[in-house]
Amino acid sequence: MYNRMSDVVNKIERRLGTAPLGLQPELAKENWPKEVIIPDTLTTFSRFFPHKIDVALTKEDRDRTGEWYLLDRHIPDNLEVLGVGDIEWDKIQESHLGINHNTGFGIYNILERGMDMDSILMAQQYADIASLFNSTINVIWEPPNRVKLDMALNDNLYKIIEGVKIAVYVKHPSNLMTIEPTKMETFENLATADVATWLFQYLKHFEGIENAYATVNLKLDELEQQANRRQEIVDYLRENYVNPANTHQPIMFTV
Numbered sequence: 156m157y158n159r160m161s162d163v164v165n166k167i168e169r170r171l172g173t174a175p176l177g178l179q180p181e182l183a184k185e186n187w188p189k190e191v192i193i194p195d196t197l198t199t200f201s202r203f204f205p206h207k208i209d210v211a212l213t214k215e216d217r218d219r220t221g222e223w224y225l226l227d228r229h230i231p232d233n234l235e236v237l238g239v240g241d242i243e244w245d246k247i248q249e250s251h252l253g254i255n256h257n258t259g260f261g262i263y264n265i266l267e268r269g270m271d272m273d274s275i276l277m278a279q280q281y282a283d284i285a286s287l288f289n290s291t292i293n294v295i296w297e298p299p300n301r302v303k304l305d306m307a308l309n310d311n312l313y314k315i316i317e318g319v320k321i322a323v324y325v326k327h328p329s330n331l332m333t334i335e336p337t338k339m340e341t342f343e344n345l346a347t348a349d350v351a352t353w354l355f356q357y358l359k360h361f362e363g364i365e366n367a368y369a370t371v372n373l374k375l376d377e378l379e380q381q382a383n384r385r386q387e388i389v390d391y392l393r394e395n396y397v398n399p400a401n402t403h404q405p406i407m408f409t410v
Contacts, residue, residue: 158332160188160192160331163346164184164192165184167346167347170347171347171351171354171377182357182358188329197326198326199345200327200334200341200392201325201326201327203392204334204396205325207240207323208230208231209321209323210321211319211320212224213318216229223302224302225301226301229323230300230323231328235325238296239294239322240324241322242294293305294321302321304319341388341391345389347381348382351382352385354378
């Protein structure tokens with residue numbers, strides 16, 4: 156699979172102008188992904204714009220209590236779980252008609268099931284009655300790796316919804332292929348600031364040192380300016396992560 160990381164590293168090098176500096180081996184751009192971009196940039200970015208995967212909860216995932224499900228075997232490459240979302244109602248149909256239809260949740264395909272008018276009216280009447288009670292199914296996440304489904308009306312809910320799918324939000328893979336192209340510019344800006352911070356904090360200790368031939372002048376002003384942009388970029392992410400562009404976050408409407 157194509158890896159975007161090398162393109163990001165090359166772009167950062169061009170933006171910071173570090174190629175002529177002849178950086179020490181430990182500061183070489185080959186080390187930027189491992190030392191900075193993956194642990195710092197990718198973690199921060201994923202907390203605001205995570206990668207979503209669909210996980211089917213099966214009996215093989217249950218822990219000893221029988222109610223909690225462990226997510227470990229569903230998470231590729233040991234990616235960090237950042238949170239969970241709702242049940243994937245659009246992926247439940249024939250396999251969980253009891254949830255879709257009888258409790259008034261989800262989508263019921265009238266054309267496929269061939270319901271007559273009396274059946275539709277009965278289904279609507281049942282949904283109206285059910286709406287009087289707390290019949291919401293809640294997905295409860297307990298960090299770092301387990302979830303359970305909870306419903307006020309049924310203590311044994313997990314026994315009747317085997318295989319239901321939920322949304323799980325994880326850190327993006329290090330190849331960066333799961334980051335949408337429209338968000339890559341923001342990610343690249345954040346990565347540039349993180350690399351600049353790392354380089355500046357290291358190189359500032361050598362600025363102005365005198366030796367037998369000259370005084371070391373690394374011209375770190377521009378590097379420091381790039382480093383100072385990090386908080387600005389994080390604030391931008393924080394202010395914009397709840398919007399229609401981020402489908403993995405809830406949106407609140409006020410009337």
